[in-house]
Amino acid sequence: MVRLAISPRLRTSPYYEATLAAGMTDATIYNHMVMPTSYGDPAAEYHRLLEAVAVWDVACERQVEVVGADAARLVQYLCSRDLSTLQVGQARYVALCDHDGRLINDPVLLRLGEARFWLSLADSDVLLWVKAVAEESGFDVAVSEPDASPLAVQGPLAEDVVATLVGDWVRDLRYFWFGQHDLDGIPLLVARSGWSKQGGFELYLLDETRGTDLWDAVMEAGAPHGIGPGAPNHVERVESGLLSYGTDTYPDSNPFEAGLGRYVDVDVDVEFIGKAALRRIAAEGPRRTLTGLLVEGVVDSSQPLDRSIAVHAGDTVVGRLSAMVRSPRLGRTIALAQVETARLGDELRIPDGRMVVPTALPFV
């Protein structure tokens, strides 16, 4: 057991006080910010997400704002997905790649205006990337980090909670669309989105001084529905096959290897960073594949892996297993791994000798 040394170098979530008060027991650092990972009862947190509703401090999903005359052109240049049909009020899951086609982030892109966009980030300093590209290549834009801190409300009863909070209009909000709302003076952007397959919303708080107020309002609206604190759920995300950038990817992974090939539009007539490399990779086929694995035996899901572990075919390392959990819904042990595509048909084992069998994602 290692204590997290929380210090002023780490950025403070607007919900930090609320998460401490709610009994946060475990946390990680994500985009330089403390992100709670548990409140001490992983099983209850899983069931709350699957059967009721949970609130997650995901303020660490920091935003990069791009605004200005060249904003649409720059955002398309940054993203490997064709954005020509993206409308104001709509979001899209995108892959960001470097010039060699390596995945550097997998954000959600929100279009707030004709010439105003947010990239809602996974764990890497894309602000530096976007600033450098914009400045060095002369795009007429301003690039900054806005005051925007998502609070996720996830689970089958999330819609009832958020409708209680901001009104029934959210019931008509389609997946990956968003609207703005003033909650008794707390400015919000309300999106139907979130890093689970249980449905729900992300409330982007637009005034970082109001974190505890928003947390308390969500808790109050959710009380009749059994709401409680939680965090991006390790077990549910493996069952659902949701990619964790940096966990399931290598520093040199490309989007095809990460299971994001359908978000890479190499055959569409738009220019984006890494396109030539990605077209070549698409033609050759990815060298590695992100796959589900069925694992013999039982693991204690309350103790996630601290490091990835090797996947062997005979004496050869042919991949890395990045997550392994006991699935309550399947009643078996499941895992995610990147495995060399050519070895997916081999007999595969992990170092303790257990056999692992590739299977399609999602598990559930």
Next chain:
Amino acid sequence: MVRLAISPRLRTSPYYEATLAAGMTDATIYNHMVMPTSYGDPAAEYHRLLEAVAVWDVACERQVEVVGADAARLVQYLCSRDLSTLQVGQARYVALCDHDGRLINDPVLLRLGEARFWLSLADSDVLLWVKAVAEESGFDVAVSEPDASPLAVQGPLAEDVVATLVGDWVRDLRYFWFGQHDLDGIPLLVARSGWSKQGGFELYLLDETRGTDLWDAVMEAGAPHGIGPGAPNHVERVESGLLSYGTDTYPDSNPFEAGLGRYVDVDVDVEFIGKAALRRIAAEGPRRTLTGLLVEGVVDSSQPLDRSIAVHAGDTVVGRLSAMVRSPRLGRTIALAQVETARLGDELRIPDGRMVVPTALPFV
């Protein structure tokens, strides 16, 4: 007390096994990597650094390598310091700024060859920054992260330990110079450097599979000198006035505000990112100043601040205090803060009512 959720998203230091075996109790995340911050006895760790020798896992000081025909030109373009006299085998502390003159990192730059450099980083993803600048502006270089993981040996007896380990040649190594060494098959770069004012070396391990071997070799060489595990020392660094990027700086801080003005060569005829903005700031004078503070009363240095705290002049917030410790050497409470330059002469207080008095750095 919050547990650190160590997971495969966080990068593994080559010394991770060794630091667990040595009894790491506290850690933070730095450049996506677990960095130990204590082994459970902060007072002993401080005295070991001041009076003997300590070994620190600082593998999280990741490197960005720039190599190729345009390497020297690109590195100069990235750094606000004149590098025209930097020789092969020599390192230099530099400021990296964005196009508006905001500090984005304060690495140590090492020149490994005429056209080969490393930036040894503080906590931000400069690899993305350098790649974007190089590619978008057409520099003929390769940019990558090499297999190089520093292990610091710090304290007045560090030279004896490192000389025992790699030979007496290191006694002649000048400050911020380095050489290569093969330690019974463990490839090293040995630099006289480190984030303390107690003297010492950083051993850049060049084969990540040999972390435990190097750790054990250093411990064995240091045993007669009272070596023990430690970490970049919170108390010593405040006493010494060493900048912690991201702790003592704001996202919009410029190097003048961070006390790095002497590393910004706006009047030298070299081109670098942010130069025009930095020249303007230099002429106007920095709006904020990094200053030491003498603080009334006593604090428990074993419990560092979890967040920065406000500095007030009357009812107005005029700065942020980012570190506050009890100095054993001074027998008093000291702090670091960024304060509005124009308010340095005011009567300043922190929220608990204690008075704080600006004083020049370093304290010791």
